[in-house]
Amino acid sequence: MADTPVLTASGISLTIGQATLLNHVDLTVTSGEMVAIVGPNGAGKSTLLRLLSADLRASRGAITLKGRDLHAWSPAELAMRRAMLSQHVSVSFPFTVEEVVQMGRGNLPLASAQSLVNAAIDEVGLGDFRHRELPTLSGGEQQRAHFARILVQLACGEAVHGPGILLLDEPTSSLDLRHQIELVEISRQRARNGTAVIAVLHDLNLAVRFADRIIVMRNGAVAAEGTPAETITSDVIRRVFDIDVVVARTDDGAPYLLPQMMQQIANSTSITG
Amino acid sequence: MTAADAKLTAFVRTKGRVRGPATIVVLCGLFAALLLTVLLAATVGAAGIPLSRLPAALGLAAADPGNLFAARDQLILWSIRIPRIAIAAMIGGMLGAAGAIMQGLFRNPLADPALVGVSSGGAFAAAGAIVISDSRFAHYVSFLQPFLLPLAAFVGSLLTTIILYRISSRSGRTSIALFLLAGIAIAAIANAGIGLLVFIADDRQLRDITFWLLGSLSGATWSKAATIAPMLALGLVGMLFTSRGLDVLILGESEAFHSGVDVERLKRICIVLVSVMTGAAVSVCGVIGFIGIVVPHLLRLMIGPGHRLLLPASVGLGASLLVGADTLARTIVAPAEMPIGILTAAVGAPIFLLILLRQRGLVGL
Numbered sequence: 050m051a052d053t054p055v056l057t058a059s060g061i062s063l064t065i066g067q068a069t070l071l072n073h074v075d076l077t078v079t080s081g082e083m084v085a086i087v088g089p090n091g092a093g094k095s096t097l098l099r100l101l102s103a104d105l106r107a108s109r110g111a112i113t114l115k116g117r118d119l120h121a122w123s124p125a126e127l128a129m130r131r132a133m134l135s136q137h138v139s140v141s142f143p144f145t146v147e148e149v150v151q152m153g154r155g156n157l158p159l160a161s162a163q164s165l166v167n168a169a170i171d172e173v174g175l176g177d178f179r180h181r182e183l184p185t186l187s188g189g190e191q192q193r194a195h196f197a198r199i200l201v202q203l204a205c206g207e208a209v210h211g212p213g214i215l216l217l218d219e220p221t222s223s224l225d226l227r228h229q230i231e232l233v234e235i236s237r238q239r240a241r242n243g244t245a246v247i248a249v250l251h252d253l254n255l256a257v258r259f260a261d262r263i264i265v266m267r268n269g270a271v272a273a274e275g276t277p278a279e280t281i282t283s284d285v286i287r288r289v290f291d292i293d294v295v296v297a298r299t300d301d302g303a304p305y306l307l308p309q310m311m312q313q314i315a316n317s318t319s320i321t322g
Numbered sequence: 323m324t325a326a327d328a329k330l331t332a333f334v335r336t337k338g339r340v341r342g343p344a345t346i347v348v349l350c351g352l353f354a355a356l357l358l359t360v361l362l363a364a365t366v367g368a369a370g371i372p373l374s375r376l377p378a379a380l381g382l383a384a385a386d387p388g389n390l391f392a393a394r395d396q397l398i399l400w401s402i403r404i405p406r407i408a409i410a411a412m413i414g415g416m417l418g419a420a421g422a423i424m425q426g427l428f429r430n431p432l433a434d435p436a437l438v439g440v441s442s443g444g445a446f447a448a449a450g451a452i453v454i455s456d457s458r459f460a461h462y463v464s465f466l467q468p469f470l471l472p473l474a475a476f477v478g479s480l481l482t483t484i485i486l487y488r489i490s491s492r493s494g495r496t497s498i499a500l501f502l503l504a505g506i507a508i509a510a511i512a513n514a515g516i517g518l519l520v521f522i523a524d525d526r527q528l529r530d531i532t533f534w535l536l537g538s539l540s541g542a543t544w545s546k547a548a549t550i551a552p553m554l555a556l557g558l559v560g561m562l563f564t565s566r567g568l569d570v571l572i573l574g575e576s577e578a579f580h581s582g583v584d585v586e587r588l589k590r591i592c593i594v595l596v597s598v599m600t601g602a603a604v605s606v607c608g609v610i611g612f613i614g615i616v617v618p619h620l621l622r623l624m625i626g627p628g629h630r631l632l633l634p635a636s637v638g639l640g641a642s643l644l645v646g647a648d649t650l651a652r653t654i655v656a657p658a659e660m661p662i663g664i665l666t667a668a669v670g671a672p673i674f675l676l677i678l679l680r681q682r683g684l685v686g687l
Contacts, residue, residue: 102580104579124582124583124585125583125584126582128580128582135574135576135577135580138577139574140572140573141431141621142427142429142431142571142572143622143626143627144627145626148626148627148628149573153575154571156566156582187523243415298530300551
């Protein structure tokens with residue numbers, strides 16, 4: 050199971066008007082693998098994720114999910130095999146946390162999904178908030194509610210079709226430290242059960258902790274790819290983020306960065322955007 | 323954030339908001355309210371039929387030999403009052419449901435077919451149909467005669483809804499400000515068109531067109547009831563297929579797609595449903611505003627925003643409200659009749675303002 054490719058993207062590019070947002074990206078994600086996509090603002094990370102979720106269609110190249118062209122699946126079939134957590138979701142009507150999480154069940158009857166709903170709400174630590182209306186919660190709490198909704202969607206699909214894929218677009222952007230770690234642990238637990246997980250992350254230290262493999266992007270292309278130890282190096286970071294940095298290592302060899310160890314490269318005028 | 327805002331936020335965060343009584347109670351209440359309103363509507367009017375004479379007038383019981391009004395009561399009830407109540411109930415239900423669907427589609431509690439020009443678009447097309455069917459082009463459309471008005475109102479509403487959606491949504495997001503402003507502009511265009519038709523119409527056509535502008539149920543007949551009943555049935559069936567999708571659509575088009583909803587199909591169905599139901603209402607009784615905005619708003623406070631219950635409940639409450647409003651409209655200045663649009667606007671507009679004030683902080687208007 051561990052090495053079955055779940056998602057394969059070959060040579061995908063996206064051009065809108067004159068702008069090339071993504072240029073010839075290849076990517077294969079196998080069952081049970083955790084992949085982090087990192088890079089500066091405007092590197093094409095979220096665009097890549099939106100292509101992988103079938104939200105956008107690539108101008109060139111092909112993406113297959115479980116051996117079938119991504120766009121050949123119907124929306125309902127797709128939802129049973131890939132779950133995606135978007136960066137910003139706003140809810141303008143007073144749905145409660147529980148009602149929002151229940152939306153993850155798709156066409157499944159409520160009775161058979163309710164235990165999954167309860168488990169997901171407890172897992173993200175919103176048990177006391179289940180009857181609160183979502184617009185009254187803080188940004189981080191709302192993000193956790195949506196994560197719970199995505200977990201229900203994933204669980205409903207995996208119960209029928211086996212391990213699927215979980216896509217997370219900056220899932221930790223409004224979470225505090227504890228909940229960032231919890232989200233990583235929840236994702237890792239899913240990966241242990243065979244789910245392939247891809248997350249766009251900004252925090253390189255979190256990416257190191259999160260991922261088996263890191264994809265570093267710059268200007269719509271892959272600049273480096275490999276294990277955290279291979280990709281989070283001063284050389285790669287200098288090349289991609291235009292900053293000088295000393296990369297330290299933990300006792301078990303994992304790289305980490307501190308802001309004090311970074312400084313903008315002298316004479317560099319580019320603040321890549 | 324001011325201190326008062328902070329206090330309010332803290333209050334809302336700790337208390338949340340309390341939902342009203344259990345859903346089943348609300349639904350039973352709605353049904354009871356509809357029955358009561360219908361009963362009231364049947365008994366009062368220019369010619370009152372007291373409750374004691376109602377069973378005889380309905381033909382449910384033998385008439386009291388001493389009752390000199392039995393024949394008159396029956397005539398009034400069956401040929402005037404009951405068709406009018408039936409039409410008011412159906413149209414109220416359709417307007418309530420059309421408002422709820424439209425608000426889900428636009429993810430915006432301020433959407434209402436009458437407010438944003440969908441009804442005006444329908445009325446413009448209907449007024450156009452009146453003028454055309456009376457002109458030298460009449461023989462081209464004569465085969466459509468019985469359906470011409472509903473059809474024209476439907477097409478007008480449909481086109482308006484599509485244009486509105488195209489203008490106000492961009493890459494899967496709808497801008498609330500853009501939506502309301504576009505709605506105002508579209509309503510203005512449709513009203514200018516109606517004005518032009520009024521200008522070129524002859525006296526007889528003018529009387530017919532004026533009827534659309536005021537909104538009235540006084541022309542209710544059994545045949546009109548029969549024309550709109552299938553449209554209500556279509557709306558009710560359509561709700562079964564749209565309620566889950568509309569729930570998820572509240573999260574945004576991308577999220578709905580990620581959750582397995584065929585968003586384009588859902589949008590098409592919703593636009594057709596809104597247009598059919600608004601068009602049907604407009605073709606029979608002209609433009610009646612605010613039912614579509616008040617009904618779903620009140621219901622969301624009581625049973626929450628889930629569309630599986632909200633849509634059928636909107637039909638129920640919309641029906642009660644319009645039957646009630648129509649009863650008021652024909653008794654308040656009896657024997658004359660007040661145009662019902664005035665009543666619904668007098669009650670609905672303040673509620674609209676109230677929603678606007680509550681939303682002010684949330685949507686950045």
